[in-house]
Amino acid sequence: MTSLLEVRGLRASYGAVQALHGLDFSLDEGGVTTLLGANGAGKTTTLRALCAMIRTSGDILFEGRPIAGRSTEDVVRLGIAHVPQGRGTFARFSVEENLELGATTRRDKNGIRDDMDRMFATFPILEKRRTQQAGTLSGGEQQMLAVARALMLRPRLMLLDEPSFGLAPLVVRELFETLARVNREQKVSMLIVEQNADLALDLADQAYLIETGRIVLSGPSAALRQDEGVRKAYLGY
Amino acid sequence: MDLLLQQILAGLASGAIYACMALAVVMIYQAIDHLNFAQGEMAMFSTFIAWQLMQWGAPYWVAFGLTLAISFVGGVAIERVVFKPLKDAPVLSHVVVFIALFAILNSVAGFLWDFSVKPFPSPFGSGPFLGSRLIGAHQAGMIGATLVILAFLYVFFRFTRIGLAMRAAAANPESARLVGVRVGWMIALGWGMASAIGAIAGMLIAPVVFLEPNMMLSILLYGFAGAVLGGLNSPAGAVLGGFAVGVVENLAGTYIPVIGGELKLPIALFLIVGVLVVKPNGLFGRVSVQRV
Amino acid sequence: MTIEHSAEILPSREAAPAREAQPRVRGAAGSAWFGIAVVVALAVAPLFLKNFVTFQLTMALVYAIAILGLNLLTGISGQFSLGHGAFYAVGAYSAAILMESAGLGYAWTLPVAGVVCFVAGFLFGLPALRLEGVYLALATFALAVATPQFLKLGPLEHWTGGVQGVIVTKPDPPFGLPMSQDQWLFYFTLAVGLLLYWAARNLVHSRSGRALLAIRDNPIAARSMGVNTALYKSLAFGVSAAYTGVAGALGAIVVQFVAPDSFTFALSVSLFVGLVVGGVGWLPGALAGGAFVMFIPNLAEHVSKGLSGAVYGVLLILIIYAAPGGVGGLARSLGARFSQPGRRP
Structure with missing residues (x-):
């Protein structure tokens, strides 16, 4: 698999408060990647940064082309669809x-x-x-x-921010099944931010763990699921 | 009874002016989310351009078409040049820039074309309408033109993709960007359209009130009043509101002796404020809900 | 400016207090000295100026007081008015009529004008406070447009003098002070202005002031916390109108003349422009706003007689470009830079 999105040294801040301290990660073409982390770790900010909804520094390469500094509209026109938190x-x-x-x-x-x-x-x-x-x-x-x-x-890439937020468990399961099908059938790559780590790790093949604006752990979902720290903090067993 | 009917018709005739202006007001309100206090001056300036073209020998409809095009481009240019750099400034600063624009257009028009009153031709003629003595051909034409613009806008916003994108950009700019709508250009387009509609309003109004740099001041107020009365997010409401203002103004002037001619304007405005106190979103407006 | 957006009338409300909190403590001494310097400079200025310039300076102060009133309304309660020229007119006419028809001393007309305008503003505010943003703007604008026509009304002509207006006697300096009438009026206005400024500051920092700020920042939440928003908003409107009314009374005394056409909507618009140029929510900005209202149109006239309006408009746009938050916004960002030198993004 080639890498669809490549992020290097991504920084972003809200006013004087820095929210991202130089993230490095990449997404595989056709894959589902999840970004795990606690509230306020910078997950939503990362998605917003990718869509140029906040000011950033660092490199963002989409299909090998730099897209940092473009307007939101232009990023979207490249085929990056963002489903914001609260649905928008x-x-x-x-x-x-x-x-x-x-x-x-x-x-x-x-x-x-x-x-x-x-x-x-x-x-x-x-x-x-x-x-x-x-x-x-x-x-x-x-x-x-x-x-x-x-x-x-x-889209070539879909960014989903907390798709399970505020939904009943049955609805969530249905939604995630649909997402899996869309990924399989329409070959849409996805980056999912989720509080519900269990669910996200099921869907994703690649996962990153983000803490206070830094990536602290990465690897295949199955590997992260086995990690003791992740299990205790995010999976609850 | 005859007098009443006549006054209502006369009110509808002047209401057509206000309806036209109210429509332009609502257009820009949809695009930029506030009232443009320079709208009347923009319309006045466009009308002067039409007048100038006719002075240079252009036939009416050529001048009309050219003026629409120039006004559209001018409206877009004003947004791109003056307002785009200010998109993060507080709203009150925008209002001040409207005032500045008002002063500039008024002053330049006075400088180029002086303050003397000029006649302006009507495309509908000045005779009676279909032999009726109650309403003139120009007034009838004006009402017709307003309705045509309204229908055009309805179709544009309801059934075209660009109209849909414009509505989306106005309703929720951030989400609109996320589906790839170029919000900045949609706003500029809104300015262009409002400016063109204002130009039509100006050219229809000028035969009635005559052309001079200050012709639009009170008309803009009535236009605001009509727009607010009908609801600022409803073009059809604005047109109805404009007609209503015209009728109310005329009836009050006729039947309430103290009011006479001089006090027509304040009375009409205060009536509207009264309506607003009872129905804060206008008669046809949507109620917006605020979350804490 | 629908209800949803009314919270955006002022620059970054949530951010402002946090940003301001620190500089205010550290920069307090600095800004106090600056304030004293400005007052001293104003106080000695008439000694070196021609009477006509002193008169202009006095008018700038008068406008500053009116704008202070507007600032109390907009900056503190979040409502804004395009019709304060009406209260200015009521204040001016109150003073003129009391002096010329009732023979009241000029100094006494100020409190009366203030009370009259407070009542007028309160009464206008009662229905108007139900309107938000753009609707309130329109209602107040209507008031501004209607004012000259009301002043010309036939039944009132006995007192108002109709279209002719009223001529006001210019007061002499008291106690045989060795100064010209213009100089005396300047010092009188300055004293009144300082008194009103002091009162405004205290009001902002009082319990009522905090209630008003709460209403501005979140009307619904304030209501649920037991703040009587309707009453406070009307009171804010009344106080604001009272300030502007006192300014109107002073203006009538200084100009020695009131007539309906001095109080067209252009006056209201000027005051509003002065408010924004000075800086919304920053009381000292009123002084800069008053100076703008008084001197910039003259300057524009000086640059080009035929195109003075255009010059004025262009100047205005340039000022807004340079300082979108007015002089107050500029001062705030300068203050923040000086007190926190290390923090730059």
Whole structure:
């Protein structure tokens, strides 16, 4: 596998408070990688930094090309879809409009229509809610919509920030099964930030552990699962 | 009864002016999230450009089309040059820049074209409308034009992808960026469209109030009033609000003797404030909810 | 500026107190000395200036007082008004009528104008406080536009003099002080201004001031903590109007003339511009704002007679570019830099 995203010495700060102290990591093409860590460790910040939503320094290479310093719009146009925490759907827009917005950067009208049908096949509940305002959907439905909207971009890489947050366990399992299927069938690489380490390690093949803005551990998910520190701190057994 | 009907029709006629302006106000409010106090002056300036083109011999519709194009480009340019560098400045600073823009446009117009009153032609003629003595052809044309613009905007925002992207950029800029919408350009586009709509409003209004640098001041206020009355996030509401302001103003002027001509403006405005106190989001606006 | 966005009217509210807290302690002595220096410079200035320049300086102080009132409203309660020219007018007319029709001494007209405007502001604030952001702006703007027309109303003409206005007698210096009328009015205005500034500072740091700040930062949370937001907001509006009214009264005495057309919406807009240029939420900024309102239009006129409005507008835009938060924002960032030299990103 070649590396899709390569990050070297990534630093970011909020005002005077430095949040990332030089991260180095890379994502494999077609793989699922997870970023584990406690609250405030810098997981969300890392995702935001990749999308140029905050000021950063350091190198970010996407498919070998440097993308640090580009605007969020341009990063997205390269095929990086970000599903932010709290979902970031357009609450007053219909489900259908949200999906259309996901395809903003694309010009192939037929492809968009096909993808929309595919999303409705993948997430049947969204078809039922087609004309409903996104804000009226339940938490799980909104998360489905956010993922579907991100997929409408036909992304090469999907960044998911706490996709399980605030969802019932059954809904979470369904969501993660869908994510696994999307990764398998549509060859979308993923970087997932999760509090629920168990779940994330199941899905991912590669994992990084981040503590106060630094990567402290990395390796295949199975290896991290065996690590005593990770088990005690994040898996609870 | 005849007098009442006549006053209502006259109110609708002047309401068409306000509706036009209110539409431009709402357009820019959608794009940038605040009221543009220089909007009236932009419209006035556009109208002067049309006048100048006609002075140079351009036929009406050529001047009309050129003015729309120039106004659109001008609106985009104002956003890119003046406001883009200020996108992180506090809102009150933006309001001050609107005021500055107001002063600049007013002063330059006065300098280039002086402050004398100039007649401006109407594309609809000045005769009575369909033989009716209640409403003139120009007034009827103005109402028609306003409705056409409204329909155009509805279609644009509802059914085109760029309209959808513009709405998304206004509603939630951060999420819009995350789907690849170029938010900065959407805002500039909003300015361009608002400027062009303002130009149409100016060119429709000028035959009624005559062209001069200060022609837009009170009209802009009525436009604001109409927009706020109808709800700042509803173009159709703004148009209705504009008509309502026109009618209320006329009826109050006719039936409440103290008001007469001089006090029409404040009374109309205070009526609107009164409505707002009861319905803070306008008659057709959406209620926005704030989280603690 | 819908409700959702009303929290953004002021520059980075959450960040400001944290940023300010440290410099204020360390820089307090420095800024106090600077303040004293400014007051001393103002106090000796009339000794070296022509009467007309002294008069202009007095007017700058008058505007500064009006802007101080506006600043109390916007900086501390988070509401903003584009119509304070109306209260300025009410204050001016109160003074003129009391002096010319009732024969009251000029100094006594100030407290009366203050009380009248406090009541007017409070009453206007009661319904207006239900409006937020852009709606309040429009309501106050309507007030500003309507003011000259109200002043011209027929039934009031006996007192207001209608379109003609009222001419006010210029007061002489008391106790046979050896100075010109203009100089005396300058010192009188300066004294009133300092008194009002002192009162404003105390108000901000009082219990009520803190309640107002709480309302500004989060109205809903403040309400749930038992702060009577409606009452406090109306009171803030009243106090703010009272300041501006006193300024109006002073202005009437200094200019010796009131007429409806001196109080168009342009006055309200000028005061608002002065507020932003001086710096929202920074009381000393009012002085810079007053100077701006008084002198920049003159300067623009001087540069180009025909295009004075354009010059004014361009100057204004340049100032906002250079200092988006006004003079106050500039002072704040300078203060932060001096007191924390090591911390630069």
